[in-house]
Amino acid sequence: xxxxxxxxxxxxxxxxxxxxxxxxxxxxxxxxxxxxxxxxxxxxxxxxxxxxxxxxxxxxxxxxxxxxxxxxxxxxxxxxxxxxxxxxxxxxxxxxxxxxxxxxxxxxxxxxxxxxxxxxxxxxxxxxxxxxxxxxxxxxxxxxxxxxxxxxxxxxxxxxxxxxxxxxxxxxxxxxxxxxxxxxxxxxxxxxxxxxxxxxxxxxxxxxxxxxxxxxxxxxxxxxxxxxxxxxxxxxxxxxxxxxxxxxxxxxxxxxxxxxxxxxxxxxxxxxxxxxxxxxxxxxxxxxxxxxxxxxxxxxxxxxxxxxxxxxxxxxxxxxxxxxxxxxxxxxxxxxxxx
Amino acid sequence: xxxxxxxxxxxxxxxxxxxxxxxxxxxxxxxxxxxxxxxxxxxxxxxxxxxxxxxxxxxxxxxxxxxxxxxxxxxxxxxxxxxxxxxxxxxxxxxxxxxxxxxxxxxxxxxxxxxxxxxxxxxxxxxxxxxxxxxxxxxxxxxxxxxxxxxxxxxxxxxxxxxxxxxxxxxxxxxxxxxxxxxxxxxxxxxxxxxxxxxxxxxxxxxxxxxxxxxxxxxxxxxxxxxxxxxxxxxxxxxxxxxxxxxxxxxxxxxxxxxxxxxxxxxxxxxxxxxxxxxxxxxx
Amino acid sequence: xxxxxxxxxxxxxxxxxxxxxxxxxxxxxxxxxxxxxxxxxxxxxxxxxxxxxxxxxxxxxxxxxxxxxxxxxxxxxxxxxxxxxxxxxxxxxxxxxxxxxxxxxxxxxxxxxxxxxxxxxxxxxxxxxxxxxxxxxxxxxxxxxxxxxxxxxxxxxxxxxxxxxxxxxxxxxxxxxxxxxxxxxxxxxxxxxxxxxxxxxxxxxxxxxxxxxxxxxxxxxxxxxxxxxxxxxxxxxxxxxxxxxxxxxxxxxxxxxxxxxxxxxxxxxxxxxxxxxxxxxxxxxxxxxxxxxxxxxxxxxxxxxxxxxxxxxxx
Numbered sequence: 001x002x003x004x005x006x007x008x009x010x011x012x013x014x015x016x017x018x019x020x021x022x023x024x025x026x027x028x029x030x031x032x033x034x035x036x037x038x039x040x041x042x043x044x045x046x047x048x049x050x051x052x053x054x055x056x057x058x059x060x061x062x063x064x065x066x067x068x069x070x071x072x073x074x075x076x077x078x079x080x081x082x083x084x085x086x087x088x089x090x091x092x093x094x095x096x097x098x099x100x101x102x103x104x105x106x107x108x109x110x111x112x113x114x115x116x117x118x119x120x121x122x123x124x125x126x127x128x129x130x131x132x133x134x135x136x137x138x139x140x141x142x143x144x145x146x147x148x149x150x151x152x153x154x155x156x157x158x159x160x161x162x163x164x165x166x167x168x169x170x171x172x173x174x175x176x177x178x179x180x181x182x183x184x185x186x187x188x189x190x191x192x193x194x195x196x197x198x199x200x201x202x203x204x205x206x207x208x209x210x211x212x213x214x215x216x217x218x219x220x221x222x223x224x225x226x227x228x229x230x231x232x233x234x235x236x237x238x239x240x241x242x243x244x245x246x247x248x249x250x251x252x253x254x255x256x257x258x259x260x261x262x263x264x265x266x267x268x269x270x271x272x273x274x275x276x277x278x279x280x281x282x283x284x285x286x287x288x289x290x291x292x293x294x295x296x297x298x299x300x301x302x303x304x305x306x307x308x309x310x311x312x313x314x315x316x317x318x319x320x321x322x323x324x325x326x327x328x329x330x331x332x333x334x335x336x337x338x339x
Numbered sequence: 340x341x342x343x344x345x346x347x348x349x350x351x352x353x354x355x356x357x358x359x360x361x362x363x364x365x366x367x368x369x370x371x372x373x374x375x376x377x378x379x380x381x382x383x384x385x386x387x388x389x390x391x392x393x394x395x396x397x398x399x400x401x402x403x404x405x406x407x408x409x410x411x412x413x414x415x416x417x418x419x420x421x422x423x424x425x426x427x428x429x430x431x432x433x434x435x436x437x438x439x440x441x442x443x444x445x446x447x448x449x450x451x452x453x454x455x456x457x458x459x460x461x462x463x464x465x466x467x468x469x470x471x472x473x474x475x476x477x478x479x480x481x482x483x484x485x486x487x488x489x490x491x492x493x494x495x496x497x498x499x500x501x502x503x504x505x506x507x508x509x510x511x512x513x514x515x516x517x518x519x520x521x522x523x524x525x526x527x528x529x530x531x532x533x534x535x536x537x538x539x540x541x542x543x544x545x546x547x548x549x550x551x552x553x554x555x556x557x558x559x560x561x562x563x564x565x566x567x568x569x570x571x572x573x574x575x576x577x578x579x580x581x582x583x584x585x586x587x588x589x590x591x592x593x594x595x596x597x598x599x600x601x602x603x604x605x606x607x608x609x610x611x612x613x614x615x616x617x618x619x620x621x622x623x
Numbered sequence: 624x625x626x627x628x629x630x631x632x633x634x635x636x637x638x639x640x641x642x643x644x645x646x647x648x649x650x651x652x653x654x655x656x657x658x659x660x661x662x663x664x665x666x667x668x669x670x671x672x673x674x675x676x677x678x679x680x681x682x683x684x685x686x687x688x689x690x691x692x693x694x695x696x697x698x699x700x701x702x703x704x705x706x707x708x709x710x711x712x713x714x715x716x717x718x719x720x721x722x723x724x725x726x727x728x729x730x731x732x733x734x735x736x737x738x739x740x741x742x743x744x745x746x747x748x749x750x751x752x753x754x755x756x757x758x759x760x761x762x763x764x765x766x767x768x769x770x771x772x773x774x775x776x777x778x779x780x781x782x783x784x785x786x787x788x789x790x791x792x793x794x795x796x797x798x799x800x801x802x803x804x805x806x807x808x809x810x811x812x813x814x815x816x817x818x819x820x821x822x823x824x825x826x827x828x829x830x831x832x833x834x835x836x837x838x839x840x841x842x843x844x845x846x847x848x849x850x851x852x853x854x855x856x857x858x859x860x861x862x863x864x865x866x867x868x869x870x871x872x873x874x875x876x877x878x879x880x881x882x883x884x885x886x887x888x889x890x891x892x893x894x895x896x897x898x899x900x901x902x903x904x905x906x907x908x909x910x911x912x913x914x915x916x917x918x919x920x921x922x923x924x925x926x927x928x929x930x931x932x933x934x935x936x937x938x
Contacts, residue, residue, distance in 0.1 A: 059796040060766045072458055094460040102458035107451025112371060124363045125459040129355035136350055143347050158669065169455065174350035188669045188822045189932050206347050215796050218825040255923075256904065279832070302917055309908040309918075318904035323865075323920035337798055 018085055018099025018176055025086035026050045026209065027177065032070060032080035041066045043233040045080075049211075051176075053203035055220035056213040057333055058230035064213050067230065068179050071211070072102060085176055098127050101170030105181040108166045111155040115146055118154055119169045126173035133172065140168045144198060160191035167198065177209040178202065184219055196222045217333065229333060236337070250301050251325040252308060254281045258317035266311040282325065283308065360461035364469025369476040372439050381438075382480055385431035389485035392424060393492055400497040416493055419586035421486055421509055425516070426577045426589070431481050432524075433549045433573070440474045440528045441545060442538030444616070449536040453616070467529065467612055474525030475518065483517040486510065516583055520576045523605045530608035533615040548572050556590075565591030575600050624659040626833040628845030631657040635785055635816040636680055641689035643675050650675040651686070652840035658818060662811035664827040665820040666928075667837035668936055674713075674789070676837060677820045681710050681787040693785055706734050709778035709786040713793065715770060719763035723754055723773055726762060730777040748776040751806075767794030775803065785816045792826060804829050828928045838936050851935075852926045853900070858934050859883050860900040864893045865920035872916050879910065894924070 019025045027049040034042045042063045058064050069075050070082050073093020082089040087096035110118055116137045123133030141150045144164040149157065154165060163183060170178055183199065184192045200223050203210040212224060220227060229236040256263075264274065271289050275282040285304045287293040293303035301324045312319050358366070372378050392413055399414040412423045447453045456466055487510045494506045528545060535541045549572050556571035568574060568590040578597035581588040588594045624633040631637045634657035643651040651672040667673035678684045679691050682698035682705070690697060696704055718726065724745060731741045749755045752772040757765065765773070771794050778786055788807070792800045807830050811817050821827050827834070834851075836844040844851045852860075866872045873893045877885045881903045884896040897903040900923075911918060924930065 057797060059798060060768050074457060094462065097458060097460040100458065102454070104451055104454045107449075108455055109450055110452050110455075111446060111450060117371075121363070121367050122455065122459065124358065124367075125360050125456065125461060127357050127460060128350075129353065129357045131355060132350070132353050139348065160669065171347070189666070189824050189929065190668055190936070192822065192824075193929065193933075202347060206349075215794070215800065216823065217797050217800075218823065257901075258905070302919055305918060305920075306912070309912055313908035313912055316905055317908075318901055319908060319921060320862075320900075320904055320923045320926070321921060323922055333797060 018096075019087070021086065023086065025083070027071065027085075028081070028083045029070075030081050032067075032077070032082060034066060034070065034075060034077070034079070036066075041233050042070070045230075045233070045235045047228065047235060047238065049209065051207060051209040052226060053200070053210045053212065053224040055224035055227040056211055056230070057215075057217070057220065057227055058236075059337070061232075062230040063233040064230055065181070068102075068181065068211070068213060071179065072100060073097065098173065099176040101173070101175035101178045103166045103170045103178070103180045103183055105185055108169075109154045109157070109162055111153070113154055114151050115154050115157070115161075115165055115168075116141060116150040118165065119172050122169040123172040128173055136172050136174070137168070140171050141165075143171070144168045145194065159186040160188065163187060163191070163195060167195070171202075175208065177211070180210065180212050180214075182214050182216075183212065184214070184216065192219075199223050221328070227333065229337065231337060239333075249284060249286055250299070250304050252283045252285065252304055253321055253323055253325045254283050254308065254319070255279055255321035256312070256317050256319040259315050260317070262315045263311060263317040266315060267308065270307060270311075280321070360459065360465040361469035361472065364466065365472035365476060368439075368443065368470060368473030378438065381431075381435065385428065385435065385481045386485050388424070388427055389489055393489055396489065396493050397496060400493065400500055416505055417586075418509055418512060418584040421489075421513060422577065422580055422584040422586050424486065424489075425482055425513070425580070428482055428485075429573045429577075432478060433545075435477050435481055436474060436524065436528055437542045437545050439477050440525065441532055441541035443470045443473065444529055444532040445535045445538050445541050448533070463613065463616060466616065467526075470529055471522060471525040474528060475521040478521035478524065479517050482521075483513055486513045512583055516580050520580065520601075523601055523608075524576070526605055526608040526612065530611040530615075533612055560591070568592050569596060569600065625661040626659050626846065627656065627663045627835050629657055629659045634659050635694060636818065637692045637695075638676075638680060639690050639692075641676070641679060641686045641691055643672075643679060643684070644687045649840055651679070653689075654837075654840075654842045656835055656842050656845055658816060658835070660811070660814050660816050661833065662807055662817045662819060662831035664831055664834040665818055665837070666822075666824070666827065666834055666932060671837045672840040673820060673837050677787065677789060677818070680818065682708065683710075706781065707784045709781065709783035711774045711778035711786075711788045711791055713789040715767070717762045717770055717773070720761060722759055722761055723765070723769075724749065724758040726773065727777055727780060731780055734781040736781070744780050748780045752776050768796055768799055771795055772799065772803075775806075779810070783815070786810065786818070788817065788819045790821055791819060792821070792823070800826065824928045824932060834928070836932065836935055843935050844931075848928050848931055849926060852931050855931070855934050858925065859896045859898045860903075860926070861924045862895045862897065862903070863888075863920070863922050863924050864895065864918050865891075865922075866893060866916070866918045868917070869893045872918070875910070875914060875916060879906070881906070 029048075030046040032042055032045040033040055045063075045067065056064055056067070066075070070077065070089065071084055073082075073084075073089040073096060077090040084096045085099050087093070089096060110121075113121065116134070119137035119141060120130075120134045123136055124130055128136065138150070141147060144167050146161060146164050146168065149161060154162070157165060163186070167183065170180075180199065183195055187195060196219060199210060199212065202208045203223065210223070212220065214220060226238065226240045228238055267283060268274075271286055273284040275284070285307065287299040287301070287304055290303045290307055293299050304324070305322060308322060309319075311317070395413040396416055412420055414420075415423070447456070490505055490510050527548075531541050531544050531548075532538075535544070552570050552572045553574065556568040556574060559565070559567035569592045571590070574590055575592075575597040578588050578590045578592055578594050579601055582594045582598065588597075590597075624630065636658040638654055638656050641651060641654045642649070654676060665673060665677060675684070679686050680693075682691070682693065685699060693708060694704055698704055698708065721729070727745045727748065728741050731744055736744070749758050752775065754769060754772055754776070757769060762770065762773070771792070775788070775791055778788065791807070792803055795803065804826060807817055807819065811831065819827060819830060828848075832847050832849065834844070834846070834848060835842060836851075864872060869887050869891050873885045873887050876882055876893065876895055881897050881899040882895055883898050886894045888894050895903075907921070910916070925934070
């Protein structure tokens with residue numbers, strides 16, 4: 001299981017700033033309402049995003065793709081405001097697009113060109129001089145792992161290579177924000193892991209903002225520290241990964257082997273409740289019943305950990321895993337959508 | 340000595356000038372196909388009539404008017420002669436445009452390439468203009484370039500007999516003709532391309548339009564119904580061109596009618612293009 | 624018997640030295656495997672021969688050599704047994720002119736059911752997959768997730784004992800994915816054999832712990848993930864401990880037996896390598912409590928399916 005701590009977003013080095021007057025802007029949306037014909041697809045959506053990795057989730061037909069098109073300025077806006085990098089997308093969309101990168105889900109390759117030719121071409125279309133675009137194309141293709149194949153014609157690429165190529169063409173002009181639509185679609189496990197690592201590196205270490213629209217919660221949990229949830233055109237909720245909780249009732253993940261019955265019985269004597277989740281045993285402890293758990297600001301989860309360790313030592317129960325169960329974005333999402 | 344960042348680095352602009360988007364599209368559209376050898380050879384083959392004409396012109400300018408009787412319009416260096424030459428190139432134009440132009444928009448539609456284009460800072464005019472310029476570029480390679488070279492050649496071998504009219508006016512007329520006719524033809528072809536998703540189908544429609552209408556028009560003329568030549572697609576361009584070149588029209592159709600028809604279907608092509616592409620650029 | 628890699632006399636699906644050639648290209652190279660009841664995952668990188676093997680097991684293509692048996696029979700010869708087999712293909716080609724209800728009814732008709740039974744089953748499965756509202760619309764207007772649900776429905780509607788699912792969650796939104804995963808687990812618990820081929824390892828992990836891993840046309844591993852993990856000697860078990868005082872903890876652990884290496888990584892975790900995992904796990908609570916060492920987390924890093932996959936397929 002890949003483990004991702006809280007993100008540290010470093011300030012990038014000297015960087016071309018594509019915002020309207022050189023300030024640091026993010027994405028601001030307010031009261032966005034849009035209908036293709038008569039039925040509104042987006043209803044009063046509003047949020048403000050700073051640089052970071054944000055997951056965009058929602059069932060089919062919730063308006064995710066439309067929202068991304070609004071952020072790219074591909075939609076005539078009559079109600080509401082969308083401002084990206086300080087530019088008003090209703091009137092100044094083209095200036096903003098110089099600082100945005102888009103990775104579509106389907107297709108997205110131009111047959112007949114080599115990989116490096118395609119990426120350089122896209123760079124030129126984004127306003128780079130021809131030589132800069134070609135230099136950047138080579139660099140970016142090395143970064144995404146297509147160095148050996150970059151001279152081959154891109155219609156010969158496998159699915160994994162095409163996904164990397166699409167990521168490269170989204171990066172060639174050094175955008176401030178990346179919009180990714182199902183970036184791991186069709187990839188095998190190795191390809192998935194490596195694309196997610198690239199995206200994580202870009203969002204956490206290189207100072208790009210990333211909006212990841214996907215159906216795979218595993219991808220979101222691997223990369224994002226925040227999610228936006230849409231349903232039927234409305235912004236249902238916004239969630240961050242929670243790293244600290246100071247409540248009395250805590251859930252711990254336990255996995256191990258040995259004298260299970262005795263282990264469970266001893267914990268039950270401490271007032272624990274149990275639930276099974278796949279291989280994991282979920283132990284809910286009320287920390288207020290444990291000595292030394294109460295601190296000045298709430299309850300300390302390590303008291304629960306120590307209590308379980310004591311029982312394990314006493315019963316010679318071998319522990320493979322023991323930790324406070326982290327809040328899972330997946331569970332939050334289900335709870336929200338099914339409500 | 341520092342060790343530099345080996346991963347993703349930010350772009351340090353060099354300060355060179357960037358080209359506008361339509362020029363980037365046009366340049367790439369012309370240079371990419373030319374990398375294929377057989378296309379290059381096809382273009383060279385399309386210059387063969389020009390070389391033959393050059394031979395006749397040389398013979399006429401050196402040997403005198405006897406050659407006129409044998410060569411007919413091949414030897415003519417009047418504006419009319421060059422218009423006939425352009426008319427003679429129409430088959431090469433048809434083939435070259437089919438090969439280079441049919442897939443320009445249809446491939447983008449099939450491979451979802453348009454969403455890549457329109458995530459860039461460019462608009463409908465850049466996209467259509469750039470693609471149209473691509474086709475005009477190939478059109479001129481087969482028409483304008485040989486004509487200019489012929490004029491230069493004729494002037495060089497007999498400067499007194501030819502004069503400024505040949506060196507300057509004819510190339511200028513040809514330039515105007517090629518740009519206008521080329522632009523109109525390319526917009527029609529692009530309109531077809533925007534309606535299909537496979538370049539093969541677009542080539543079929545293009546063949547029906549060009550060769551089909553020419554054949555039917557020719558049959559009609561043979562049967563005495565010359566007025567029906569108004570349906571001959573390529574013919575209308577040459578017919579309207581007779582106004583520019585000061586030559587008598589070849590078809591039994593008024594050149595002004597030809598001009599009106601050309602304008603009409605150009606506007607129609609623009610309407611189709613806008614209708615097909617705008618929903619990708621700006622969803623409505 | 625449950626699982627993968629079991630005794631072939633008790634297995635539902637067996638493959639015996641199966642190979643498939645396409646001209647010079649060998650897709651599947653001498654594979655032998657057996658699958659019992661329950662859910663089993665079939666995994667492999669692209670080009671490993673997974674889809675070819677999958678199609679041979681489901682009876683869609685003939686092996687170049689070797690035999691595939693389902694219920695002890697060769698499906699392409701005993702075609703009546705196809706009634707006990709359900710197949711959900713990866714490709715998206717459905718007849719666009721039919722409505723959802725018509726399509727499902729047709730599939731059931733092909734299996735030989737009578738009209739009243741067909742209606743009952745169609746009604747049940749459309750409701751189960753929440754497709755009743757769309758059932759009267761043509762398939763051409765369905766979204767990708769809805770088509771996928773319909774493909775799953777036709778694979779299960781005739782109550783087969785063996786079900787083959789090829790990338791079953793493709794295109795589904797997260798809620799439908801969870802519902803489908805729960806459904807697959809339920810089918811496995813009912814004693815059916817469900818063979819799932821997928822690239823999305825976290826989802827396979829939530830469906831089952833039994834896998835068959837393919838690489839370069841051969842079967843590389845068969846069985847429970849945890850057992851497979853223990854059999855990879857080149858990679859000693861790594862356990863990460865999160866503590867407020869990582870250095871003190873690291874210093875203590877390096878002196879213990881069963882500990883092969885200790886590292887403090889970039890996120891300030893103490894990562895311990897051990898070649899005797901069981902003994903280490905058993906001794907750890909006593910060590911921590913007896914020496915006043917406080918930890919926030921104990922996590923074994925590489926017994927997930929993704930880690931096992933990576934170790935087995937790396938060059």
